[in-house]
Amino acid sequence: MRAHPAGPRHGDQLHDAVPLAPVSDLGFLDRSVWATGVERDHDGVLRVAGMDVRDLAAEFGTPAIFLDESDFRGRCKAFRSAFRGGDVYYASKAFLTSAIARWIAEEGLGLDVATGGELELAVRAGFPPERILMHGNNKSVVELAAALDARVGRIVLDSHEEIARLGFLAEARGVRAKVLVRVTVGVEAHTHEFIATAHEDQKFGFSLAGGDAAEAVRRVLALPQLDLVGLHSHIGSQIFDTAGFEVAAHRVVALASQIRDEHRLEMSELNLGGGLGIAYVTGDDPAELETVAVSLRQIVQREAAECGLAVPRLAVEPGRAIVGPSAFTLYEVGTIKDVEFGTGQHRSYVSVDGGMSDNIRTALYDAEYTVVLASRASTAGPRLSRVVGRHCESGDVVVKDAWLPADLAPGDLLAVAATGAYCRAMASNYNMVGRPPVVAVGAAGARPILRRETVEDLLALDVGD
Ligand SMILES: *Cc1c(COP(=O)(O)O)cnc(C)c1O
Numbered sequence: 001m002r003a004h005p006a007g008p009r010h011g012d013q014l015h016d017a018v019p020l021a022p023v024s025d026l027g028f029l030d031r032s033v034w035a036t037g038v039e040r041d042h043d044g045v046l047r048v049a050g051m052d053v054r055d056l057a058a059e060f061g062t063p064a065i066f067l068d069e070s071d072f073r074g075r076c077k078a079f080r081s082a083f084r085g086g087d088v089y090y091a092s093k094a095f096l097t098s099a100i101a102r103w104i105a106e107e108g109l110g111l112d113v114a115t116g117g118e119l120e121l122a123v124r125a126g127f128p129p130e131r132i133l134m135h136g137n138n139k140s141v142v143e144l145a146a147a148l149d150a151r152v153g154r155i156v157l158d159s160h161e162e163i164a165r166l167g168f169l170a171e172a173r174g175v176r177a178k179v180l181v182r183v184t185v186g187v188e189a190h191t192h193e194f195i196a197t198a199h200e201d202q203k204f205g206f207s208l209a210g211g212d213a214a215e216a217v218r219r220v221l222a223l224p225q226l227d228l229v230g231l232h233s234h235i236g237s238q239i240f241d242t243a244g245f246e247v248a249a250h251r252v253v254a255l256a257s258q259i260r261d262e263h264r265l266e267m268s269e270l271n272l273g274g275g276l277g278i279a280y281v282t283g284d285d286p287a288e289l290e291t292v293a294v295s296l297r298q299i300v301q302r303e304a305a306e307c308g309l310a311v312p313r314l315a316v317e318p319g320r321a322i323v324g325p326s327a328f329t330l331y332e333v334g335t336i337k338d339v340e341f342g343t344g345q346h347r348s349y350v351s352v353d354g355g356m357s358d359n360i361r362t363a364l365y366d367a368e369y370t371v372v373l374a375s376r377a378s379t380a381g382p383r384l385s386r387v388v389g390r391h392c393e394s395g396d397v398v399v400k401d402a403w404l405p406a407d408l409a410p411g412d413l414l415a416v417a418a419t420g421a422y423c424r425a426m427a428s429n430y431n432m433v434g435r436p437p438v439v440a441v442g443a444a445g446a447r448p449i450l451r452r453e454t455v456e457d458l459l460a461l462d463v464g465d
Pocket residue numbers: 091093094112135234236237238273274275276317318319320321421
């Protein structure tokens with residue numbers, strides 16, 4: 001199976017040169033794809049929270065990522081409300097800055113961190129440590145010690161070595177750590193498909209199949225300084241329905257039942273991980289959040305009832321579903337080339353001032369995005385286009401197939417929707433390019449929460465000869 005942890009609809013199928021039909025109104029903004037504060041003005045210019053993208057580009061430059069704060073907070077509120085009675089941990093790997101950490105704290109969510117760096121950011125931002133959950137399949141001794149010293153609320157155990165290390169570190173500090181055991185359930189879910197096998201051939205967690213997870217539980221329970229509060233499973237990303245979660249919950253609850261029988265201990269928490277999907281292009285139809293939450297709760301209740309277990313507290317770890325739709329990337333068009341392909345078909349290669357350094361998902365996962373002309377209205381007809389970056393690599397594609405106005409010209413601004421998650425967070429300095437800023441836009445105006453990286457920043461790391 002092709003690696004596509006957060007990728008397109010069907011990971012095994014490359015979206016070949018089968019262009020979609022042109023949309024009738026190229027200026028149309030599909031509400032399912034754009035942040036709530038994004039709209040088109042009467043003159044056809046894109047605005048976010050009332051601010052004209054031309055002014056934003058003039059002030060902050062391009063490429064730049066604009067994050068609609070009220071959209072972001074709205075999604076936090078929606079998650080909190082949908083999973084009332086349970087816990088929502090925002091997955092910081094999707095995108096984290098201290099402003100984001102503060103918003104998450106203010107909205108009452110928890111924070112999932114997976115490295116010492118993410119933890120350090122959260123701690124320095126003053127995030128309540130008891131609401132932090134620490135992940136990672138290879139947490140170093142230093143990271144585990146930092147997690148204990150910060151008094152994080154939960155540590156998710158991922159290997160036998162880690163159980164021993166954490167036990168040792170906790171004992172040395174005279175503290176007791178609340179832990180969950182991460183279980184690999186043999187379910188891999190993406191969008192509308194999931195595969196369920198007995199084994200899962202991957203690096204995370206303890207496998208259920210060989211009894212490894214049960215053995216991990218035994219070892220945790222043998223260490224009095226570790227307080228086992230629950231089980232964790234994470235089955236995939238960009239998932240549109242709950243069928244995969246159902247199989248996962250069934251298997252995890254079966255382990256909880258085995259733990260009850262063997263150790264007379266009931267698991268009080270069940271963390272089903274992240275992975276809830278979002279719409280990147282028209283036609284993407286992730287299930288409604290409320291529906292997902294109700295369905296997950298029912299699944300867990302039913303599975304627990306079947307095993308005669310008390311219903312555990314449900315936790316989820318959304319990253320993409322919170323920050324993904326809240327942001328868009330603004331690029332300036334630099335060059336446009338008309339290229340003939342196939343038999344007499346034409347495509348415009350529209351080069352923008354960013355690319356795979358600020359959005360690697362298209363190259364990495366064959367991901368799809370929605371792109372529109374943002375800086376003006378156009379009545380020109382549609383032209384099949386490919387939005388490409390400025391890097392020295394032919395795979396440097398931002399949007400593989402898009403219909404853009406035929407009068408598109410250098411200097412026009414393009415906006416790519418739903419770039420809040422895994423874009424700036426996965427950005428690189430390829431070709432010695434500084435990473436773009438992230439600008440929070442809201443009622444109080446626009447302010448960078450992450451400034452643009454300059455060539456000076458990059459040169460500062462170069463120690464010379
Ligand atoms: C990546 C990840 C998440 C978040 O995934 P999304 O698809 O962004 O919701 C949550 N939990 C774990 C363990 C992860 O690895």
